[in-house]
Amino acid sequence: MTGPTPSTWRFPGLPGGRTWAIAIPFVFLLVFFMLPFLLVLKISFAQSAMHVPPYTALLQYQDQQLSFLLSLESYITIFSDDIYFSAYASSVKVAFFTTLVCLVVGYPAAWLIASARPGLRELLLMGVVLPFWTSYLVRIYAWVGILKDQGLANRLLLWSGVTDTPVQLMHNTTGLYMGMVYSYLPYMVLPLYAFLVKMDRSLPEAARDLGAQPWEVFFTVTLPLSLPGITAGCLLVFIPSVGEYVIPELLGSASDLMIGRVMWSDFFNSIAWPLAAAATGVMVALLLVPMVWFQRVQSRTGAVA
């Protein structure tokens, strides 16, 4: 290939290669990521209608009159109907406790893996990543097989004599959290591991040599040094958990109504698109602060790489 030399690269009157290189993916992202959000906002102010698509246009031209109608109906429904409030509240609650359990289990796991000897370390890390690559749906389904009334867990409980009747382990809070923690734990372990393995091990050692107790070393040296990893891991678990659909659907109960399920049923079962769009808008607003936080952590540290 005999490419043009740098001086002939720029055509007169046209922007240079750099501009094109940036503009093309920029426009792609604007069209397929930003524009859809604006449309969600637009449709959330429309009214439901019995035609295709099932919502009214905001701008209407009828009888030589151009009218612009913003309907607040969907937002009023969301803020007055208890179903929405309790769904948002229970989604945030479930996401919060899932994050907490993942942190409590994931931190020691990441620390132990990061402290293993080099060859073993990679093997253990792959052990954490591998389930994360295999079908998410099949793994959730596996939990159904384990937690149902005649499932593996109940057989074990009956056999060991802990109970003499099967315990209900799914379609309730236990099943929901089991599935949530199981699916999201790798998202916590991986960024924590990345920060703990990079950490200068001589610092906690120095603190020990200077006479600090192990717990003092942990709280004053190790924990502050791994703080960006904790933040990244918590946000990576919390934000997507709020909108989780499949796990509450297959393992949760009807009373643990999460907002993802409500939006899904508004969309597919009641065909209430403006309502689903407004619920999406409120959810984005709810997640805006954690998302901006994640953006700052990610652009500063590259936690996900």
Place this chain on the structure above:
Amino acid sequence: MTGLGVWLGRGFLTLLFLFFYLPIASVIFYSFNASALASEWTGFSLHWYAKLLDDHELLDACRISLVLAMATACSSVLVGAWIGYVLATYRRFVGSGLFSAMVNAPLVLPEVISGISLLLLFVSLEQSLGWPQGRGMATMWIGHTMLCISYVAITVQARLASMDRSLTEAARDLGAAPLRVFFDITLPLIAPSLFAGWVLSFTISLDDVIMSAFLSGPDTTTLPLVLLSRMRLGLNPEINAVGTLIIAVVSTGVVGNSWYLMHRERAQARLLAQAAQARSPRAAQIPVSA
């Protein structure tokens, strides 16, 4: 650490890996079960695998999913690598903050949100431009690509950031045009991350439920959608057989890939050491400290 601490640590990790792998093991185990009840072990059988071959709904869905995953992996690598290149090469430009936010947000954004918003985009486009007509492969392809590009972009960006910048600068100084520098120097150097991005995008697409639910058409039901609708109806032992096949393929791929990358890195290190020795005869006499 004290002896007790070491044993506590080992015990904890063992329990953790049991938690991770017990569900996977149970899927594999029950896929060979003769009983239809799926909880009673009544003997070894390949019955459920044989049933798969006659299940046309499942086979069609499988074919659609594989085609879609291939297409998604290719397009995601193309777009994602371009975005990663822009992020790593031109750090500051007009709107660079918005650009990087649009790359990072999909990593955490709940899929229900991106699914609904893309569906509304396609419906609006159909109204105003007449394209796409209804939903199907094309809309799912774009949706899945949007799910994957951020991962590819970030992998490629990390690879480029760790790359020796003097290589591309030297090529530029020697008179190569930017495009030529990209194809001759940058592309071969980021090839492993492109490959990793391809594999990751393929598995994300193959596994996706929510985006597909919003963007699929009547004749384009993917494998996860068929599986989800059967799971909603109750236990279906065939799912164990499908699951086992997916687990087998994916784990072979992942393990093989990391084994290959590990060996490639070692071979590269060996070649570099040899090259360094060949260039300066004196270096050969200095023992290389590992």
